[in-house]
Amino acid sequence: xxxxxxxxxxEQLQCLPGVGPKTAQRMAFHLLQRKRQAGxxxxxxxNEAMDNIGQCSECRNYTELELCGICQNAKxxxxxxxxxxxxxxxxxxxxxxxxxSGRYFVLHGCLSPIDGVGxxxxxxxxxxxxxxxxxxSEVILALNPSVEGEATSHYIADICKSHNISITRIAxxxxxxxxxxxxxxSTITHxxxxxxxx
Amino acid sequence: xxxxxxxxxxFILHTRAFKENQLIIEFLVEGEGRLSxxxxxxxxxxxxxxxxxxxxxxxIIKYKVGRGLHSLKSVxxxxxxxxIRLKSKSLFCGFYLNEVLCRLCKSDAQYxxxxxxxxxxxxxxxxxxxxxxxxxxxxxLEAILRQFEYRLLVMLGYGISFDYDLHSEADIKADKYYELxxxxxxxxxxxxxxxxxxxxxxxxxxxxxxxxxIEKLSAHKLKLAKLILRACLxxxxxxxxxxxxxxxxx
Numbered sequence: 425x426x427x428x429x430x431x432x433x434x435e436q437l438q439c440l441p442g443v444g445p446k447t448a449q450r451m452a453f454h455l456l457q458r459k460r461q462a463g464x465x466x467x468x469x470x471n472e473a474m475d476n477i478g479q480c481s482e483c484r485n486y487t488e489l490e491l492c493g494i495c496q497n498a499k500x501x502x503x504x505x506x507x508x509x510x511x512x513x514x515x516x517x518x519x520x521x522x523x524x525s526g527r528y529f530v531l532h533g534c535l536s537p538i539d540g541v542g543x544x545x546x547x548x549x550x551x552x553x554x555x556x557x558x559x560x561s562e563v564i565l566a567l568n569p570s571v572e573g574e575a576t577s578h579y580i581a582d583i584c585k586s587h588n589i590s591i592t593r594i595a596x597x598x599x600x601x602x603x604x605x606x607x608x609x610s611t612i613t614h615x616x617x618x619x620x621x622x
Numbered sequence: 623x624x625x626x627x628x629x630x631x632x633f634i635l636h637t638r639a640f641k642e643n644q645l646i647i648e649f650l651v652e653g654e655g656r657l658s659x660x661x662x663x664x665x666x667x668x669x670x671x672x673x674x675x676x677x678x679x680x681x682i683i684k685y686k687v688g689r690g691l692h693s694l695k696s697v698x699x700x701x702x703x704x705x706i707r708l709k710s711k712s713l714f715c716g717f718y719l720n721e722v723l724c725r726l727c728k729s730d731a732q733y734x735x736x737x738x739x740x741x742x743x744x745x746x747x748x749x750x751x752x753x754x755x756x757x758x759x760x761x762x763l764e765a766i767l768r769q770f771e772y773r774l775l776v777m778l779g780y781g782i783s784f785d786y787d788l789h790s791e792a793d794i795k796a797d798k799y800y801e802l803x804x805x806x807x808x809x810x811x812x813x814x815x816x817x818x819x820x821x822x823x824x825x826x827x828x829x830x831x832x833x834x835x836i837e838k839l840s841a842h843k844l845k846l847a848k849l850i851l852r853a854c855l856x857x858x859x860x861x862x863x864x865x866x867x868x869x870x871x872x
Contacts, residue, residue: 442642537721537866538636544868571676571708575717578710579869608670609699 430456482554484530484547486512500527504561508551508580510534510568518566526564529554534572535579543579551580555587565593569614627684627695630654631703633740634677635720639663646691647675648724649683650740655733656723659685661694674699678706678716678744706744712751714869715763719743719770721866725859726778735777743770764844765829771851772830780858782807782850784827796821804853822846 427435430452437448455463479485480492487493494500505526509515515528531546543549554560563584567573577593584591596614598607607615631652640646640660649657661675674681680703684695699705708716719740727733746766775781786793787800788807794800799817800808811817826847 535717535869537717537864537869538724539638540865542865542868571678571713574709575713575869578713581710606670608673609705610673611669 479530483528484532484550485515485528494527500525501559504559505564506554506558506560506562507564507566509566510573510576514566514568524564531567531576534567534570535576536572546576548579548583552583552587555583555589560589562590562592565591569596569611627686629682629684631700631737632681632683633737633744634675634679634681635724636677637675645675647694648729649685650723650737651683652737653734655731655736656727656729657685657692658690658729659683659692659694661697671697677720678708680704680706680741704745704748706748707751708744708747709751711760711763711870712747714866715747715767716744717869718767718864718866719747721864722771722774722855722859725864726774726855733777736774739770739773739777743767761841761844764848768844768847768851769830771855772827772847775851775854775858778858780805780854782854784808784823794820794823796824802850802853805857818846826850 433452434445434448437443437451438445443451455466476488477486478488480487480495481490482495483492485492485494489496503526505524506529507518507524507526508529508531509518510531510533512530512532515530518524518528529547529551531548533541533546535541535543535546555563563580565577565580567577581591595618596611597618598604598611598615604612632649635648635650635656637645637647643663645661645663647659647661649659651657663672674697680700681697682700683697685692686695723736723740727736743766747763750762750766772781782802782805784794784807786807787810788803789809794808796819798820799811799814800820800823801811801813801817802808808818808823822843823846826843829843830847
């Protein structure tokens, strides 16, 4: 027997992260009972977004334009800093801190050979070309402190060294509001190694 | 009542997300081999656990044996082993070891000798990381990889002999030329252009079988060992290339 439209809707909603069958069913009923108009608008926007949002040709952030808003802003290129992040959500987190006024490069992943992710899959050849052609004076690594993040950092550091570009990495340490006794030994090691004059 | 679970030494080879809050972890477990074990993610609230569930760290784990996947009950850092923090090229070599191992060794098959073999290679990679030996010539790292590849092939029953001609069973002669039959060994060759001279083959297996003594390594023999072992590995890995080789920039 063919699947009903409702069953299909519930199944498709499960493609979202954190949404299982029960939540998907709740979402579907909610849209049908109370938010039909909002549901229609959502479907239109979703359709447009999936068709039109691509990656910025410079930084690989998501945008429907050739260049994203940050890359179009000439002021952000003045100091020549380039912050490398793993995902678009990491970029949003750094932007929210309002502490960085340079440009970004989004990898959309980290080096993980067993998963089939090598330098070309995360745009490192594009990054190398950018460093060759662009006016980058400092690369800031803002990658997650995992083994894959570490490998990616070393690979990028090699590229920077071969082009004589200064490279720095954001500090690893104790989060604000965290408790020292609950922090793992690697983070404490990093925090001690990266201590600063007070 | 459940029997008490045994503590075993282990290394993580690879982790992948499973459902929302779980991971399927490929462990290399002492006395067992490669095992797929399901574990809950450490998450933001348990960063100490997340930090432990990373490749290359020497761990002690307890797990419950299941029909397909096993489930992880506890994990801690091995107090008797120095913590491993690979850097730069050593880290890329570590990824290479893990990829070769995952491609060649089946999950849940019994490989008793695999853990000490991997432990030996990883601790030497750590040694190289600490002293930055690789910055000199890269020979030390190359030697670790070649020993691992050769010993892994021997352990899996794919070893080749460097001592005798496969067809005539006569000893390899220093002034004769030999051709490699990947996966089998060497045979006498009449075409020196495409063959290897016997004197170059001599001593390669003793180097591959004995512990590292960097000052005794010859760059030429190391390069030859690389070509031979690459051909042997290719035979068992198939046409899909090893992705980790892309990490080594030329």
